């Protein structure tokens with residue numbers, strides 16, 4: 001297959017690129033390197049250093065892809081609160097540029113969306129019909145992009161897919177951002193620092209290993225179209241996560257506690273039974289196995 005991976009120089013996208021190359025696909029990466037790095041793009045993939053907002057059409061004309069894995073995004077919740085216009089430019093208008101280019105080339109789009117930021121507060125595993133209560137512009141812009149993707153599918157019969165990921169973790173996650181608590185905890189421990197927990201640490205998330213997310217993302221290219229959750233259905237508190245991170249690292253260090261952050265969700269967890277039914281997908285790595293693989297990467301750098 002010929003594939004375009006937008007955001008292929010970033011954390012999840014670069015793992016998607018690895019998997020596509022491993023099965024022999026021709027891979028074009030469309031990334032402006034605003035967050036991603038050249039070093040993340042493996043040899044064998046062609047990097048087009050370009051912005052989805054202006055250059056998607058040109059890259060698609062060169063690559064003529066059969067499938068596009070669309071991961072390029074403004075993915076920082078805090079930036080979305082501070083600069084909602086910029087967030088919408090990248091996530092909504094940028095996605096429209098990708099959709100228009102895909103339409104001209106008959107390309108199927110698999111879009112990386114978000115469960116937690118769209119559903120908001122959960123009182124148990126949220127399925128795809130859970131009410132949508134985004135707390136931040138980021139959730140709104142990803143949801144708007146999903147709606148355009150669904151509308152293009154209805155209008156043109158294009159069978160695009162949106163995947164709502166849980167909290168993805170694994171090697172290559174940026175430990176400098178606001179998200180990615182696993183990477184942040186591990187980097188602090190590795191540097192000899194003290195990890196910080198906001199609030200009392202009872203807030204829960206659905207942590208899903210990047211290798212499992214990649215498997216779901218590739219499988220979605222053969223799906224008939226729609227919205228699917230990609231998570232484990234398991235809630236893990238920050239306190240429990242930190243205990244597991246310490247075990248994976250073989251280190252023990254008392255964390256610091258800081259004031260809870262305004263607007264942070266208390267509970268977020270996804271029901272991914274539709275992905276099991278319709279994609280035959282289920283996560284394969286336990287949280288502890290994923291943490292061990294992530295520590296191996298962090299500690300080898």
Ligand SMILES: NC(=O)c1ccc[n+]([C@@H]2O[C@H](COP(=O)([O-])OP(=O)(O)OC[C@H]3O[C@@H](n4cnc5c(N)ncnc54)[C@H](O)[C@@H]3O)[C@@H](O)[C@H]2O)c1
Pocket residue numbers: 006007008009010011012013030031032033034035036037050051052053070071072073074075090094112113114115164165166167168169174
């Ligand atoms: N990491 C998670 O836990 C998580 C959870 C849910 C959804 N997602 C989604 O998965 C996708 C990938 O996330 P990630 O964690 O790998 O983030 P990331 O920041 O590592 O990757 C995003 C990539 O997009 C690129 N990019 C940003 N703006 C661009 C633009 N205008 N044109 C071209 N490239 C641009 C960046 O340089 C970066 O390489 C995003 O769409 C994100 O919303 C991630």
